[in-house]
Amino acid sequence: MKRKTILINILLLSAITAITTLGVCGIASAHFDALDGPIVQDVRKALDTKDATPILKWVKQEDETTVREAFVRALHARNKKNAEEAEKWFYAKIIKVHLAGREVPFTGLKPEGQTDPVIAVIDQALASGSPDALLKHFIEDITHGIRKRYEIVEAAYRQKDESVAQGRAFVEIYIDFIHYMTGLKRTDAG
Template sequence: MVAASKKFLARAVLRSRIGRAVVALLAATAVAVPLMLGTAAPASAHCDSAQGPVATAARDALAEGNVDLVLPYVKADQEEELTAAFNQTVAIRDSSAEVRELADQYFVETAVRLHRVGEGASYTGLKDDVEISPALAAAETSLEQGTKDQVFKVLKRDLRAELTDRFAGVLEAREAEQGDPSVATARERAEAELMFEKYILEIETAVNAEPGHDAPAGGEGH
């Protein structure tokens, strides 16, 4: 008798407007990730982060009841889909704490997924505890403070250290060749020199690259 009552209650919930909406949200969330796995470009941990700018904007939009707070993070032709997801979420999120958690997660996932699609990148779900590089942390600090000083400081420090280390490797390889002239030591010296030049070229390419997420490293190789 108890089991029959539970089944009846479950059917009633599923037939209700809220129940159908929750099931639809569950289905959409479950299907979204597999559909995106085949996209070619690599994922960006920063944009996929549960604490990233897109997810944060999505939560702010829900808190303020204003979808415009997150629309700037998707392409113009994606606004309709994201707005529809927002309206679905808002319509049911006050039903219960459990429904709110599920609905909010669905909307945040949708916002981040559409953002990644707009970049031509893959989406494999929100990432928790994403490790942010010092340079990216400095970039966020600069954006918050309205000054680029912190970014310059971090990049200058890292670039100086890396160039010093790589050039020291070149000098070490040259010294080894002078101390023991052979094809093998000459090859190591040539490799060190070419890798140093390649590193400089990659930096130049990155500096002059067009703005965009997940831009592949370009430039000519040796």
């Protein structure tokens, strides 16, 4: 029974590590291609003021002409029957150009309200001018993550000498824990 618990813990820890690592790219692009994301907010501001400047920061300099031409088309289309469609086309155009500049594929506009909570806290902190909410969020999450992983590795540590299988299970959990902790430290080091 103990061996089964240790093996389940190994699988859980490995899955958490894999999901965390692989999910980062998708989370970030989902923020940029969302209808409530920062690019669309700046596109709306540009269209409302009839000034492309707010959106140019999102694209590389070599793409500026393409964006300015699309901007003019979007402004003209805004006064026609399909204004809403034209605006969505323009949102998608700017996001595609932005993501292409980062070598990230565009998979379509995402609906509002699906932004990852971490990104929402980052944006709120920037808007407020204070990192306090951001620090609180990360300190709580990191503390929880370390405690959870520590409990798993500590339980395996206590049983590591009971059998070769439990010793091997400990080694796997221990190595995953070391990778997690050193990864946190490397991230912290910038």
